[in-house]
Amino acid sequence: xxxxxxxxxxxxxxxxxxxxxxxxxxxxxxxxxxxxxxxxxxxxxxxxxxxxxxxxxxxxxxxxxxxxxxxxxxxxxxxxxxxxxxxxxxxxxxxxxxxxxxxxxx
Numbered sequence: 001x002x003x004x005x006x007x008x009x010x011x012x013x014x015x016x017x018x019x020x021x022x023x024x025x026x027x028x029x030x031x032x033x034x035x036x037x038x039x040x041x042x043x044x045x046x047x048x049x050x051x052x053x054x055x056x057x058x059x060x061x062x063x064x065x066x067x068x069x070x071x072x073x074x075x076x077x078x079x080x081x082x083x084x085x086x087x088x089x090x091x092x093x094x095x096x097x098x099x100x101x102x103x104x105x106x
Contacts, residue, residue, distance in 0.1 A: 020065045027061035030054045 034054040038044075046052070 020068045023061045023065035023068070027058040027065070030058040030061070034058070 031054070034051045037048065037051050037054075
C-alpha cells in the first residue's frame with residue numbers, strides 16, 4: 001500500500017496544480033453547455049455546429065490536463081506549417097491571377 005501511495009503522490013500533487021484544475025473546470029463547463037443545448041432536441045445534436053465545437057474544445061481541455069498531470073508540456077502549435085501553407089496558397093493564387101490577366105481576350 002505504501003508503495004502505491006508513493007507512486008501516485010506526484011500525480012496527486014499535479015492534480016492540485018491550478019493549470020490542471022482550470023483545464024478540467026473549462027472542460028466541465030463546456031460539456032455542461034453542450035448538454036444543456038442538446039437536452040431539448042437530442043436528434044439534432046450531431047448536426048449542431050456549436051455542440052460539436054463545445055465537445056471538441058472540452059476534449060482538448062481534458063487532453064491538456066492529462067498531459068500536464070503526466071508531467072509533459074503541451075505541444076506548441078505548428079505555426080511554421082500553417083505559415084508555409086498560407087504562403088503556398090497565396091503564391092498559387094497570385095500565379096493564377098497573373099496568368100489569367102496575361103491571356104489575350106478575343
